[in-house]
Amino acid sequence: MRLLLALCVVGFLLGGCAAPTEEMKKLQLQNSNLQGELAAAKESISELEQQKADLTGQVEQLTRISGTLEREKAVRVEETGQLRQGVRSFVRSQLSSLREFSKNEDFLDYSGGELIERSGSPGKSVSLVDTQNTMGYNGTLYGIRGQFSGPVALRLAVLRPIKQRWVVVWNTEKLEVKKPGLQQVDFPVPVSVEAGDLVAYQFPDEMPVACDKGTGGLLMIDQQLESGQKLQQQQVGSFQGYACSIGVVGILGE
Template sequence: MKLRTLVPLVLTFGWLTGCQTPPDRQQLENQNAQLEADLARARAQIATLETQEQQLRAQVDELSRVMAVLDTEKTVRVQESSQLRGQVRRYVQNEIDELKDFMMQSNLLDYVGGELVERSGIDNDPKLLIDLANPMPGTGTLTGVSAYFLKPGTFTVQVLRPVQDELLVIWKSAVLSAEQAGEQRINFPVSVGVEQGDVIGYIFHQPGTLSFDQGTGNTLYTESAPNLGQSVKIRALDGDDEKRAYPVGVYGLLN
């Protein structure tokens, strides 16, 4: 009974084994060929990219060379331009200085201020003197100051602009120096623009540098001088009832 059962099983196993076929060789060859083609295309792309990289590197090197040349040329042009501008500025400044000297010597500049004569009164301490009697009659440029000095001394000049009931300091000169007594004209290191209605303030650092008269002017004063950008109230100034006049003023070109 067992033998009869075993024989059919052996026959069935043999039949199944005989029915199995080996893998499709043609399919494997096709897949291998496809992979080789893909690999060849990848290698070709890599070669193309390497060629492009070399070309780009060459372009970068060329651009770097051109930029270096341009930087050198720009530096040379800037140096030449700076030298030329410096020469032109010096020439123009010399011409301006000569023109200012000519106009000053010929009394062709506009003068705004008090008469340049010796007066009777003398200040005993330094003050900011604000000449309200001689506001600027028009817009223009101030180039210097004139005064009748009793003795040598130093001073500064301010331009003040009326703003409602205050005077705002919009410009302040460097320290100027009068080297001797008498009528002197002193140029500002830098000219200053003014507008109609601006008034001029003077601070003489040594007592007795200028003289003054009373009753003929309208110069107010204060011992607390405002700095550049600060303002002073007109009603806070002293000397309203004295009507002082000082021998000092400014000159320039006014419209």
């Protein structure tokens, strides 16, 4: 009996000592794993810090490059603006010289009534649509030429026949003729026309242009025309149209 009790005590003591040893091994294994994870985390953090430093350097370099490009762009824009301004000035001077040469040498095409002295004038605010002298070709108009009895303000409208209507596709700003006699006034900007287009001469105040009634194809309209306006096409009856000493100059058949 005593022997059996002694064996039980020894077994209990041996079992109690074995349990802490297994637990210790587990703790050591976990500690080892944590140490490995910590080392891996430190290595990852080190790599990320290096990447951050590299990216920071790249950002700084790109910022410097961007600043340089912005300065270069500003310089190019300024140079381009100066170049465009110079080209525009040159083109304007060349166009002015060409117009003056064309006017002096009678080089431009003319479309309109004969520039002669006539017996009368409507003498009121009207628009005259030239149904007789339609544009025979595509081209560019540079101004108005006419026989005027005094100073006058006028505008030119370009009408395009579309589906039995005349559509106002262009309207110049107000032009001023300052002297009487045979005068030519140039448009600030050349006006493009197409074959079949008509022109209308608009006189907001009065019309000091020499005209004869019943011998031409100018149709009188008691209104000022606006861009985009549509008019019903009309035919000039016999002995009803006006013939006036006014027309347009340009280069037709381009």
